[in-house]
Amino acid sequence: MSLSRIRFLASAADTAQSALAALVARYGQAEAADAEVIVALGGDGFMLDTLNRSQALGLPVYGMNQGTVGFLMNAFSIEGLLARLSGAERAVIHPLRMQALGRDGVVHKALAINEVSLLRTGAQAARLRISVDGRVRMDELVCDGAMVSTPAGSTAYNYSAHGPILPIGAEILALTPVAAFRPRRWRGALLPMGASIGFEVLEPEKRPVNAIADSSEARDVLRVDISSARDISHTLLFDPGHGLEERLLSEQFQ
Incomplete structure (x- = not known):
């Protein structure tokens, strides 16, 4: 061409x-x-x-x-x-679509080609509850953070956090913890591309968390919902x- x-x-x-x-x-x-x-x-x-x-x-x-x-x-x-x-x-x-609810009530929306990550911002580890397609899959993940990565982004931050490299044509997302403390041996999960992933921040006043879609940041969030933007x-x-x-x-x- x-x-x-x-x-x-x-x-x-x-x-x-x-x-x-x-x-x-x-x-x-x-x-x-x-x-x-x-x-x-x-x-x-x-x-x-x-x-x-x-x-x-x-x-x-x-x-x-x-x-x-x-x-x-x-x-x-x-x-x-x-x-x-x-x-x-x-x-x-296809990018990821992030919707993050802040403690101030503001809803932040952004797209991420590599990954959406949640990272602690205080001295104490974050406490996250993880759901997939509306069903709670992990009641509590105590960690420095967690991320959902696309195949294109799987060699970036995801790989540095010991997440898997995904083939570019794979209809899979990688959910990878960052320095998981409890459960200590949990290394993450592989999810269908069509899955909707939700993170609820537990004790947000004591253990604040920011959400970042590539370089677009939402500060002090209560909840983050992530899905693949197949329409883009x-x-x-x-x-x-x-x-x-x-x-x-x-x-x-x-």
């Missing part, structure tokens, strides 16, 4: 801004309404932000690494971009042989 009308976006980093100037000089800069593809220059955090901000455009996004980790990005090069875009592999992912999809582009499926596999054999 020919993708020649490119909308370039870049993070505020000096290297990304320099790359932006060079690419625009070579390939031009399409207006958002006329573009066929978005090329994002930065790191994984900027890619997540770009996907969220460009959702209404419905355009595929091709990232080039001008950040640190770059798991969601391709290698940077000014040369041959049109050929790389035309031959790119596509990966379609993002298309990422990768160089052949370096797509998300291959990266997820490679991560497990390092």
